[in-house]
Amino acid sequence: xxxxxxxGLSRDSAKRLRFVPGVVYVDEGAACGRSPADRAHTVAxxxxxxxxxxxxxxxxxxEEVFSLPPSVLRCFPQEPVGAVGTYKVAVDSYLQQQHALxxxxxxxxxxxxxxxxxxxxxxxxxxxxLAGPQPAAQTEALSQLFGSVKTLxxxxxxxxxLRTHLILHVARTHGYxxxxxxxxxxxxxxxxxxxxxLGRGAFLAWDTGFSDERHGxxxxxxxxxxxxxxxxxxxxxLFAVPSVLAPAMDTRAPEKASIHRxxxxxxxxxxxxxxxxxxxxxxxxxxxxxxxRDGRATGPRCLLCLCALDIxxxxxxxxxxxxxxxxxxxxxPTPRAEAGSPTEVxxxxxxxxxxxPCRRDDPRARVMEQLCYSCRANMKDVPSFDLLPPYIxxxxxxxxxxxxxxxQECLVEDSAEDSLTAET
Amino acid sequence: MAAPLSVExxxxxxxxxxxxxxxxxQVTLPGQEEPWDIRSLLVWxxxxxxxxxxxxxxxxxxxxxxxxxxxxxxxxxxxxxLDYQLQDQDSILFISTLHGG
Numbered sequence: 001x002x003x004x005x006x007x008g009l010s011r012d013s014a015k016r017l018r019f020v021p022g023v024v025y026v027d028e029g030a031a032c033g034r035s036p037a038d039r040a041h042t043v044a045x046x047x048x049x050x051x052x053x054x055x056x057x058x059x060x061x062x063e064e065v066f067s068l069p070p071s072v073l074r075c076f077p078q079e080p081v082g083a084v085g086t087y088k089v090a091v092d093s094y095l096q097q098q099h100a101l102x103x104x105x106x107x108x109x110x111x112x113x114x115x116x117x118x119x120x121x122x123x124x125x126x127x128x129x130l131a132g133p134q135p136a137a138q139t140e141a142l143s144q145l146f147g148s149v150k151t152l153x154x155x156x157x158x159x160x161x162l163r164t165h166l167i168l169h170v171a172r173t174h175g176y177x178x179x180x181x182x183x184x185x186x187x188x189x190x191x192x193x194x195x196x197x198l199g200r201g202a203f204l205a206w207d208t209g210f211s212d213e214r215h216g217x218x219x220x221x222x223x224x225x226x227x228x229x230x231x232x233x234x235x236x237x238l239f240a241v242p243s244v245l246a247p248a249m250d251t252r253a254p255e256k257a258s259i260h261r262x263x264x265x266x267x268x269x270x271x272x273x274x275x276x277x278x279x280x281x282x283x284x285x286x287x288x289x290x291x292x293r294d295g296r297a298t299g300p301r302c303l304l305c306l307c308a309l310d311i312x313x314x315x316x317x318x319x320x321x322x323x324x325x326x327x328x329x330x331x332x333p334t335p336r337a338e339a340g341s342p343t344e345v346x347x348x349x350x351x352x353x354x355x356x357p358c359r360r361d362d363p364r365a366r367v368m369e370q371l372c373y374s375c376r377a378n379m380k381d382v383p384s385f386d387l388l389p390p391y392i393x394x395x396x397x398x399x400x401x402x403x404x405x406x407x408q409e410c411l412v413e414d415s416a417e418d419s420l421t422a423e424t
Numbered sequence: 425m426a427a428p429l430s431v432e433x434x435x436x437x438x439x440x441x442x443x444x445x446x447x448x449x450q451v452t453l454p455g456q457e458e459p460w461d462i463r464s465l466l467v468w469x470x471x472x473x474x475x476x477x478x479x480x481x482x483x484x485x486x487x488x489x490x491x492x493x494x495x496x497x498x499x500x501x502x503x504x505x506l507d508y509q510l511q512d513q514d515s516i517l518f519i520s521t522l523h524g525g
Contacts, residue, residue, distance in 0.1 A: 186521070233521055234492075237519070238497065245438060252477060265489070268522070269489045
């Protein structure tokens with residue numbers, strides 16, 4: 001994709017693209033258990049490549065999620081387009097996904113002559129990049145977090161979430177209004193089926209559509225969604241696009257290791273016998289419409305994936321509502337919840353309104369109640385929320401405080417009694 | 425009776441991880457009764473080059489779905505897939521488009 005953007009920006013092309021891109025690479029070696037030497041090697045290769053490309057580039061490591069502010073989980077309204085003179089677009093080359101394509105690394109890849117004229121554009125070194133080895137504590141914390149997750153599916157989902165937040169933060173910090181990802185048609189078809197299996201059916205339009213505006217000010221676009229992986233692979237081969245291979249979490253995993261792998265194997269096997277499989281799934285994804293649920297445009301959003309919540313916690317008649325009630329009642333009592341335990345039985349009915357004090361005192365329950373269905377299912381495989389980056393827990397606390405304030409303003413006398421029993 | 429063939433076998437997109445990280449292999453296929461085709465080449469690769477996890481590369485008779493095969497920079501589907509008969513100095517490229525290597 002970066003190559004195509006290069007082509008599009010060159011002076012020769014008939015319809016020249018008009019934006020100023022930057023490239024970001026996220027080093028996820030700590031989550032995959034790679035040694036520091038391996039990671040440094042990959043990053044060095046990546047740097048060579050990015051320098052050859054000529055755009056401003058940023059290398060960030062996944063450990064930096066531990067220093068993210070809670071504001072990254074908030075949705076900001078769209079900024080007016082004319083705010084900064086020319087609008088900037090960030091190119092996020094998921095080179096780790098594109099590692100499947102392009103067999104050769106850049107030896108002396110021909111750089112078009114036009115690049116030299118554009119060298120006036122600051123090819124900045126990365127201000128937030130690896131100035132030196134990452135604080136070992138953060139690397140250790142990240143490996144512990146991923147080591148504690150029970151299933152590969154949950155690990156992949158968690159990685160995806162953290163990576164998204166990190167890229168969002170980089171985009172916001174550097175003033176980019178759009179993030180372009182290199183998801184191809186095949187990848188999106190697999191993603192669509194995987195999302196269905198994971199319980200994200202309500203958000204398919206955002207996860208696989210061309211543009212994803214759930215973050216408000218930063219829009220995620222997928223310009224490569226029309227091209228199949230085969231086309232991209234051939235393009236890379238025929239145009240000698242350089243690439244760097246970085247082993248990921250699921251490299252060499254057996255086929256049934258996670259839902260993602262299973263779905264990938266399933267779709268690709270079907271594709272061999274029925275060559276229209278991927279395109280059919282893709283066309284179906286194009287028909288998905290982003291309609292707000294019940295006609296509500298604004299409502300509470302999931303803490304992690306920032307989609308409008310698809311669950312109705314107050315509806316205990318549904319299977320999900322019953323599950324939620326069970327969940328709160330089987331929580332082991334934490335020291336802080338002891339004060340609330342006498343009211344636990346009595347306030348079981350209150351839990352479904354989300355104002356039960358017993359839930360508020362338990363950080364795990366507090367985070368869980370702010371997640372959508374699929375995020376909850378994934379988080380069940382994360383045994384300890386203490387290992388999560390602090391910005392998630394901080395934002396969860398902030399939201400629950402705000403929610404309880406709102407509810408207490410609405411309720412008349414009951415709320416005063418409930419909050420009193422929680423304090424005692 | 426087929427004469428010994430010299431072909432270049434290349435791996436990309438992560439497939440090289442199964443072959444000790446070496447991308448290009450110049451191999452000489454010994455002479456044998458039947459002419460060499462991709463099917464027999466795969467058997468040969470499995471026996472001689474594949475260092476680990478054969479199920480990640482070969483499935484049954486053919487390559488795992490998701491691995492592209494190019495013969496002399498052309499898609500093997502145009503050339504008859506497994507039945508294409510190898511010529512001397514051919515270049516066979518296997519690109520993995522799978523996430524898991």
